[in-house]
Amino acid sequence: MNKRANILVVEDEKDISELLCVHLKREGHNVVSVDNGEQALKLLDGGTVFQVLILDWMLPGLSGLDICKKLRMDRTQARQVPILMVTARTHPSDIVLGLEMGADDYLTKPFEIPIFLARVHALLRRSAMNKSSLKQGKVQIGELVVDDEKYLARCGQEELVLTPSEFKLLLALMKNEGRVLTREQLISLVQGEGVAVVDRSIDTHVFGLRKKLGRCAAVIETIRGVGYRVRQSSSHGE
Numbered sequence: 001m002n003k004r005a006n007i008l009v010v011e012d013e014k015d016i017s018e019l020l021c022v023h024l025k026r027e028g029h030n031v032v033s034v035d036n037g038e039q040a041l042k043l044l045d046g047g048t049v050f051q052v053l054i055l056d057w058m059l060p061g062l063s064g065l066d067i068c069k070k071l072r073m074d075r076t077q078a079r080q081v082p083i084l085m086v087t088a089r090t091h092p093s094d095i096v097l098g099l100e101m102g103a104d105d106y107l108t109k110p111f112e113i114p115i116f117l118a119r120v121h122a123l124l125r126r127s128a129m130n131k132s133s134l135k136q137g138k139v140q141i142g143e144l145v146v147d148d149e150k151y152l153a154r155c156g157q158e159e160l161v162l163t164p165s166e167f168k169l170l171l172a173l174m175k176n177e178g179r180v181l182t183r184e185q186l187i188s189l190v191q192g193e194g195v196a197v198v199d200r201s202i203d204t205h206v207f208g209l210r211k212k213l214g215r216c217a218a219v220i221e222t223i224r225g226v227g228y229r230v231r232q233s234s235s236h237g238e
Contacts, residue, residue, distance in 0.1 A: 005051035005124055009033040010040045010067070011086070012059050016109075020054060020086075023113050024120070037062030041070065050081045052123050057087035057098070065101050072102035072163050080151065080164055082123040086116070099201065100208045102163040139174045141230060144216040146171050155216035166209040169202075173220060173230040182227040 007024055011017040012035040024031045032048070034040050037059050044050065053071075057064035064085055071081070085103040087094075098106045105119050138147040143156045148171055153160040162170065173181060186202045206228060210217040221231050 003124070004028050004030065006030045006032070006048060007052045007054065007120070008040060008043060008050045008081070009054040010035070010037065010059065010064070011054070011056045012036065013056070016056075019113070020116070023117060027117060027121075036060050037064070037067045040067060044071070044081065052120055053081045053083045054120070055083050055085050055103070057085060057089055057094075065098065068098070068102035073161055082164060084119055084123060086111070096204055099165070099204050100163075104163075104165050139171070141174055141177060141219055142216070144174070144213070144219055146174055155214055158214070160212055162209065162212060163205075165205050166212065169205055169209055170213075173228060177230050180223050180227055180229045184227075186227060 007029050009017055009020050009024070009031060011020065011033065014035075017033050017035065021031045021033050032043060032050075034043065038061055040053070040055075041062075044053075055064045055067060059067075062070075064087065068083060068085070071083070082104045083102060084105045084107060085098045086107045086109065087098070088109045089095075089098075090108045095106050095108075104123060107116060107119055137149060138145060140146075144153075145155075146153045146167075148167075151167070153162055153167060153170060169186060172186065183202045206220065206222075210220060213220070219230050221229050223229060
């Protein structure tokens, strides 16, 4: 039985929005729906904590991609909601762009409702798993610091703007310093179990993460054919 969650649906096609809302409510979730990005941002800042955001790419006014960028550049907890982008844009470059801009998962139209629900529940499980399995606190390796209590990452004195997936990837790797994490382990951590996610999704997230880490990027090593690890450092102090 899935735990009840507050879910925000942002979809301008009325029939699709109503279909998604009906099935989410049947699963026991509290659902709010809007048809544009401006309303979505107001709701996210209005006091209700949403556990998942269902976001269409092609919206009037602000696009779904614009909303992703705005949310991921903001440090407030309300705006760090997991995002499932649901869109008719199916080209691989669109999928990569959506993930790089901050979407946690990407579902192309048309889709089957059971697959849609599985993706939503995977995001909910992943979020719950990260809250319960990773002890909160600050981790430092060389110049790279991650503090999940403050949701903060920095390289030296430079604060890093990371998507939730990138932040969780970095946190998992740093808390397992010196240990190789396979792509399967990282997929389970970032995307959730029970969802068919190809290895390249993790590679895309790591690629985006490395770009944002700048001079600290060298701390993440690729173990060919296996996965990734954060190299051990001889110094952990401030």
